Amino acid sequence: MKRIPIAGPSITQKEIDYVTDAVKSAWYADANKFHARFERAFAAHCGRKHAVSLPSCTSGLHLALLALGIGRGDEVIVPDATWIASVAPVVYVGATPVFADIDARTWCLCPDAFESLITPRTKAAIVVDLYGSMPNWDRLAEIAAPHGIALIEDAAEAVGSRWHDRPAGSFGVMSAFSFHGSKTLTTGEGGMLVLDDDGLLDRVLRQRDHGRAPGDTMFFNEEVGWKYKMSAMQAALGLAQLERIDELVAGKRRIYGWYREELAEWIGGSLNPDVSGLYNSYWMTTVVLRREIGLTKETTVPCLREQGVDARPFFYPLSGIPAFRDTPQGGAARVRNVNSYLVSPYGINLPSALALERAEVAQVSATLREIVRTSSRSTVPGFTRA
Numbered sequence: 001m002k003r004i005p006i007a008g009p010s011i012t013q014k015e016i017d018y019v020t021d022a023v024k025s026a027w028y029a030d031a032n033k034f035h036a037r038f039e040r041a042f043a044a045h046c047g048r049k050h051a052v053s054l055p056s057c058t059s060g061l062h063l064a065l066l067a068l069g070i071g072r073g074d075e076v077i078v079p080d081a082t083w084i085a086s087v088a089p090v091v092y093v094g095a096t097p098v099f100a101d102i103d104a105r106t107w108c109l110c111p112d113a114f115e116s117l118i119t120p121r122t123k124a125a126i127v128v129d130l131y132g133s134m135p136n137w138d139r140l141a142e143i144a145a146p147h148g149i150a151l152i153e154d155a156a157e158a159v160g161s162r163w164h165d166r167p168a169g170s171f172g173v174m175s176a177f178s179f180h181g182s183k184t185l186t187t188g189e190g191g192m193l194v195l196d197d198d199g200l201l202d203r204v205l206r207q208r209d210h211g212r213a214p215g216d217t218m219f220f221n222e223e224v225g226w227k228y229k230m231s232a233m234q235a236a237l238g239l240a241q242l243e244r245i246d247e248l249v250a251g252k253r254r255i256y257g258w259y260r261e262e263l264a265e266w267i268g269g270s271l272n273p274d275v276s277g278l279y280n281s282y283w284m285t286t287v288v289l290r291r292e293i294g295l296t297k298e299t300t301v302p303c304l305r306e307q308g309v310d311a312r313p314f315f316y317p318l319s320g321i322p323a324f325r326d327t328p329q330g331g332a333a334r335v336r337n338v339n340s341y342l343v344s345p346y347g348i349n350l351p352s353a354l355a356l357e358r359a360e361v362a363q364v365s366a367t368l369r370e371i372v373r374t375s376s377r378s379t380v381p382g383f384t385r386a
């Protein structure tokens, strides 16, 4: 049986040519020529002054916290429903993560939940553009400003999304992207941190290069830092992908449109919601099953996989996973974060690889409908056992 993959890139001759060029020529004095082009173009794409290419988005979030001087005794607010990489860097620097509820419409940080959790120790919030969706950034900025809270945008999944015509990557003091192999724009593994502030850039550049001053040629380290860099081959791949970004985002939006058509009459669940002012790049088309039909992601995802459909579960709320569930923050959040626990159990990421064809989307949709029709224990009309 041919499996339908959950995610995967679009690679053309352009990517092959750029990477080949990098392998042949990006050495010695030219070692950074692709980094420079990729960073310049990516900063422009986000409307930012600076971009720093990195091995991952996780390292970008880590550097953001380090540059802001966040550490022990500080609290950082993060949405409860996200990938663990959004919060792991908070733990790396010794700060305390505080899990806030998501907005049921956007699946991103709920501004009221954010506001209610602010204490004198709150120094930052890591705000996630989940699955390509985006939160109400204006409201979040309004709430954060009087408290001096730094907003860090986790745009790992949102390249190409826009909120009121501002691109993902232009919000908050710094924004981090992921170029993991599953992402819309990929370098295999990789990431980018974008920002405007020259002082923060200086801190980022030192921390990502073993505490060396930018431009140091004497290998004279001023402090102990980290080693967070991307290779020239990855930068070349990223540059080629970025030059095709409109096509890549159009591909994701086309896939989402196909699912919308295939599942138009279906009442078993709903797809990524339409939010006013949001241009969603739909990194992953996601369905949230209707609770009344009595099926969860845990029962449905394995059935889809058995039938060759590589679906994925919506991220578990961080407060409920073993890594955090026994912490005081985890316990409190589980009681408080109603929306995270209403959406996550029923959410399923559907195959959204860029190579997907219309017929495969039809097949996934038919498989999902059939699983729901035959497995549901509900008495909702249309969902009783055949």
Ligand SMILES: Cc1ncc(COP(=O)(O)O)c(C=O)c1O
Residues within 6 Å of the ligand: 055, 056, 057, 058, 059, 082, 083, 085, 086, 128, 130, 154, 156, 157, 177, 178, 179, 180, 190, 191
């Ligand atoms: C929301 C979110 N944040 C951060 C990351 C981390 O990205 P990376 O794997 O590049 O470190 C990911 C990766 O999938 C993600 O989905």
